[in-house]
Amino acid sequence: MAFESLANRLQNAFDKLRGRGKIDETIVNEAMREVRLALLEADVNFKVVKDFVARVKERAVGQEVMKSLTPGQMVIKIVNEELVELMGGNVAQLTMSHRPPTVIMMAGLQGAGKTTTTGKLAKYLTKQNRKPLMVAGDIYRPAAIKQLQVLGEQLNIPVFALGDQVSPVEIARQAIEHAKANNLDVVLIDTAGRLHIDEALMEELKQVREVAKPDEILLVVDAMTGQDAVNVAESFNSQLELTGVVLTKLDGDTRGGAALSVKAVTGKPIKFAAMGEKMDALEAFHPDRMASRILGMGDVLSLIEKAQANVDEEKARDMERQMRQGEFTFDMFLDSMQQLRNMGPFEDILGMLPGMNKMKGKMNVDEKQIARVEAIAKSMTKAERANPDLLNASRRKRIAAGSGTSIQEVNRFIKQFDDMKKMMKQFSGTAEKMMKKSKKKGGMGLPFMGKGKGGNPGGMNFPFNFKPPFK
Amino acid sequence: MSFFKRLRDAIVQKSEEVTQKFTDGLAKTRDLLVEKVEDLVRRYKKIDDDFFDELEEILITSDVGVNTVMELIDDLRGEVRKHKIENAIDLQPILSEKLVALLKNDEAADTALNVEDGRLNVILFVGVNGVGKTTTIGKMAHMFKQQGKKVLLAAGDTFRAAAIEQLEVWGDRVGVEVIKQQQGSDPAAVIYDAVQAAKSRNVDVLLCDTAGRLQNKVNLMEELAKVHRVLARELPGAPHEVLLVLDATTGQNALSQAKTFGESAGVTGIVLTKLDGTAKGGIVIAIRNELNIPVKYVGLGEKMDDLQPFDPEQFVHALFAGLIQQETEAENTQG
Numbered sequence: 001m002a003f004e005s006l007a008n009r010l011q012n013a014f015d016k017l018r019g020r021g022k023i024d025e026t027i028v029n030e031a032m033r034e035v036r037l038a039l040l041e042a043d044v045n046f047k048v049v050k051d052f053v054a055r056v057k058e059r060a061v062g063q064e065v066m067k068s069l070t071p072g073q074m075v076i077k078i079v080n081e082e083l084v085e086l087m088g089g090n091v092a093q094l095t096m097s098h099r100p101p102t103v104i105m106m107a108g109l110q111g112a113g114k115t116t117t118t119g120k121l122a123k124y125l126t127k128q129n130r131k132p133l134m135v136a137g138d139i140y141r142p143a144a145i146k147q148l149q150v151l152g153e154q155l156n157i158p159v160f161a162l163g164d165q166v167s168p169v170e171i172a173r174q175a176i177e178h179a180k181a182n183n184l185d186v187v188l189i190d191t192a193g194r195l196h197i198d199e200a201l202m203e204e205l206k207q208v209r210e211v212a213k214p215d216e217i218l219l220v221v222d223a224m225t226g227q228d229a230v231n232v233a234e235s236f237n238s239q240l241e242l243t244g245v246v247l248t249k250l251d252g253d254t255r256g257g258a259a260l261s262v263k264a265v266t267g268k269p270i271k272f273a274a275m276g277e278k279m280d281a282l283e284a285f286h287p288d289r290m291a292s293r294i295l296g297m298g299d300v301l302s303l304i305e306k307a308q309a310n311v312d313e314e315k316a317r318d319m320e321r322q323m324r325q326g327e328f329t330f331d332m333f334l335d336s337m338q339q340l341r342n343m344g345p346f347e348d349i350l351g352m353l354p355g356m357n358k359m360k361g362k363m364n365v366d367e368k369q370i371a372r373v374e375a376i377a378k379s380m381t382k383a384e385r386a387n388p389d390l391l392n393a394s395r396r397k398r399i400a401a402g403s404g405t406s407i408q409e410v411n412r413f414i415k416q417f418d419d420m421k422k423m424m425k426q427f428s429g430t431a432e433k434m435m436k437k438s439k440k441k442g443g444m445g446l447p448f449m450g451k452g453k454g455g456n457p458g459g460m461n462f463p464f465n466f467k468p469p470f471k
Numbered sequence: 472m473s474f475f476k477r478l479r480d481a482i483v484q485k486s487e488e489v490t491q492k493f494t495d496g497l498a499k500t501r502d503l504l505v506e507k508v509e510d511l512v513r514r515y516k517k518i519d520d521d522f523f524d525e526l527e528e529i530l531i532t533s534d535v536g537v538n539t540v541m542e543l544i545d546d547l548r549g550e551v552r553k554h555k556i557e558n559a560i561d562l563q564p565i566l567s568e569k570l571v572a573l574l575k576n577d578e579a580a581d582t583a584l585n586v587e588d589g590r591l592n593v594i595l596f597v598g599v600n601g602v603g604k605t606t607t608i609g610k611m612a613h614m615f616k617q618q619g620k621k622v623l624l625a626a627g628d629t630f631r632a633a634a635i636e637q638l639e640v641w642g643d644r645v646g647v648e649v650i651k652q653q654q655g656s657d658p659a660a661v662i663y664d665a666v667q668a669a670k671s672r673n674v675d676v677l678l679c680d681t682a683g684r685l686q687n688k689v690n691l692m693e694e695l696a697k698v699h700r701v702l703a704r705e706l707p708g709a710p711h712e713v714l715l716v717l718d719a720t721t722g723q724n725a726l727s728q729a730k731t732f733g734e735s736a737g738v739t740g741i742v743l744t745k746l747d748g749t750a751k752g753g754i755v756i757a758i759r760n761e762l763n764i765p766v767k768y769v770g771l772g773e774k775m776d777d778l779q780p781f782d783p784e785q786f787v788h789a790l791f792a793g794l795i796q797q798e799t800e801a802e803n804t805q806g
């Protein structure tokens with residue numbers, strides 16, 4: 001796509017703003033200009049964006065910046081939180097009637113995916129031991145009835161149809177009778193696609209609602225919808241009183257800003273996300289995933305989250321100080337491993353860092369190897385971990401047995417550990433200096449990095465410095 | 472002579488009926504955009520930053536791409552500075568002219584379909600799910616039939632439930648035959664059959680339907696490339712047109728669609744459907760501006776004759792109809 005990723009643009013904007021302890025207006029304005037463009041490019045409605053930006057600005061100015069984050073990242077964190085909130089907190093459920101059958105009615109523009117979604121929902125419900133009936137209420141579109149019948153056959157779910165000469169209102173009425181008579185507990189009414197400004201057809205939907213008294217009226221919205229999504233959603237909602245929304249075609253590469261627009265103008269929850277043409281491509285809607293998709297910066301967001309959740313800055317600084325004095329114990333090693341671990345697969349974390357993408361795949365990080373090394377360290381006693389000099393042959397043997405590794409592996413690890421310790425003694429400078437030096441020296445062979453095929457790990461300063469690895 | 476006057480004169484030569492239909496179809500679009508621009512110009516006697524902010528809003532909410540809008544606004548700011556324009560009303564013709572320029576096809580002939588008498592013409596329809604491919608084929612079959620041409624349809628969507636039956640209903644309505652196989656069969660094989668049938672039956676125009684597919688699905692795009700290859704192999708010069716069907720309700724993703732289908736399916740033109748809704752079709756401007764694929768037809772409803780050739784002048788005429796009328800009245804009273 002044409003647009004530069006928001007992550008990159010923000011990075012540029014924030015480079016200027018490093019080192020501030022509080023979020024001031026300059027930072028917020030700088031960040032929000034980029035956020036605004038990103039939201040517009042994602043098709044979030046102009047007015048919705050405007051309100052949103054104003055609200056975030058208000059909340060962000062004056063906030064303390066978390067220790068592990070830069071001010072810019074702090075703004076993004078707030079943006080994300082607000083976005084998730086606006087998108088609707090928890091995953092919404094379908095309302096089931098206490099007096100079956102539960103009636104669910106679909107509505108939406110032409111081609112949005114109503115008929116397909118009707119099939120998917122029916123399948124979803126059968127998995128929950130419901131007995132759904134699909135109702136062919138589209139008497140206009142060529143072969144619409146047949147389309148639903150084909151799906152019914154595929155899914156082995158009954159379809160109620162009266163041809164295209166009976167009004168949808170009458171079809172709905174008889175379908176519900178039919179469901180009652182046949183002990184079918186959910187009635188799913190497919191309807192014809194229609195424009196929200198088509199008064200006659202909107203009136204027809206109102207009449208169907210009158211007769212069917214649906215427990216759910218779901219607006220089916222194409223995730224690729226542009227700015228007009230607000231008009232469509234507002235109109236359907238005010239005429240029909242929707243209970244929820246289904247967002248379709250999310251398997252595409254659209255950013256899906258329509259989701260935000262629809263939620264903002266109707267206030268109704270997005271209940272399902274449709275992710276494909278097949279009948280099982282229906283999922284519960286996740287507001288948080290949608291938020292980062294719209295922002296187009298899932299990578300940075302997840303890094304922020306992980307960093308804030310897992311890295312204890314104070315601890316890190318302590319350890320850094322100790323290490324500079326040449327102290328390095330297995331405990332410290334395990335600690336640092338654990339912190340990195342919590343952030344996810346090592347290689348993924350690397351991939352998330354700006355500029356590190358290229359390294360991905362070349363690093364030759366062996367996750368299994370990391371696990372083995374951790375197991376070895378964990379099999380040591382507290383005393384051994386604090387004082388590696390205690391590790392004589394019999395202790396090593398015990399450790400190998402305890403960690404399910406071999407003596408050779410234990411020996412190799414202890415050797416590498418000693419090397420690291422020596423190297424650390426040489427470096428007395430800051431992490432940055434260390435990085436430069438280790439680059440010159442051509443890396444430093446961390447215990448879990450195999451003999452890399454292509455590059456050496458170069459400037460990796462793990463595990464000596466585990467400040468969240470961004471600027 | 473004012474810009475709008477010239478535009479009107481250009482359109483008077485065109486059939487009244489066609490213009491009327493176009494105008495009606497676009498009534499909602501026109502109301503919204505024109506009212507807003509009018510209102511804007513009225514409220515802002517002086518051009519300032521707020522004026523440009525609001526103009527930006529009007530254009531963005533019409534789905535004109537963000538990039539395109541930013542460029543346009545920069546342009547206009549430049550004009551304002553250069554010509555020392557102070558009144559909003561004076562900027563309006565420049566704005567309209569720029570919009571038309573963005574929409575205008577490089578050559579008038581661009582809008583015409585590459586369909587010639589005396590040969591078999593093949594038109595392939597492609598696009599994402601639910602945009603209106605099958606319906607447009609029905610409408611276009613009707614159009615060609617009315618021109619006295621012999622038309623054949625190919626049911627190349629073998630995937631979606633009842634897609635074949637849907638095309639058959641259209642075939643019945645229009646009175647043209649449909650070449651088909653079973654659901655689930657190879658689309659390329661259906662297309663192959665159709666070309667052979669078209670050749671032996673002396674058909675003038677073969678319209679090929681395909682299944683909707685999202686442009687990021689590599690295997691489905693490859694399937695399309697195969698259909699393309701079969702056509703090219705079985706009939707030199709085919710397909711003569713590859714029409715990408717776009718839903719006017721679509722936002723910025725339409726650009727990605729145009730780009731990817733353009734690259735992997737050799738799109739020669741666009742059909743913009745569902746312009747009878749309130750979506751403003753501004754995406755046409757973005758696509759024209761950023762990708763240079765001409766819009767050839769527009770869909771204005773679900774009925775057989777709700778298809779019109781795209782005409783940028785008419786399009787803008789319809790958008791600005793209210794303004795044109797006002798200006799004409801003003802000129803008349805002045806004598």
Ligand SMILES: Nc1nc2c(ncn2[C@@H]2O[C@H](COP(=O)(O)OP(=O)(O)OP(=O)(O)O)[C@@H](O)[C@H]2O)c(=O)[nH]1
Pocket residue numbers: 108109110111112113114115116117138141144191192193194220248249250251252274275276277281600601631683685
């Ligand atoms: N890729 C993808 N395609 C979908 C999804 N949902 C529906 N579709 C496709 O979108 C197209 C339109 O779906 P339909 O279910 O016919 O839409 P509809 O709203 O019933 O259409 P009308 O009845 O004509 O208004 C079909 O090609 C479907 O296969 C989805 O989540 N992902």
Ligand SMILES: Nc1nc2c(ncn2[C@@H]2O[C@H](COP(=O)(O)OP(=O)(O)OP(=O)(O)O)[C@@H](O)[C@H]2O)c(=O)[nH]1
Pocket residue numbers: 110111141193195598599600601602603604605606607628631634681682683684716744745746747748769770771772773777
């Ligand atoms: N209002 C309006 N509806 C349209 C227009 N063109 C098509 N439709 C409707 O849009 C829906 C989808 O049209 P189809 O022709 O089935 O779309 P398609 O691209 O073939 O869909 P798939 O084959 O499922 O990908 C149908 O309900 C059509 O009646 C139009 O110009 N205006």
Ligand SMILES: [Mg+2]
Pocket residue numbers: 114115116138141144190191192193
């Ligand atoms: Mg349908």
Ligand SMILES: [Mg+2]
Pocket residue numbers: 604605606628634680681682683
């Ligand atoms: Mg179709």
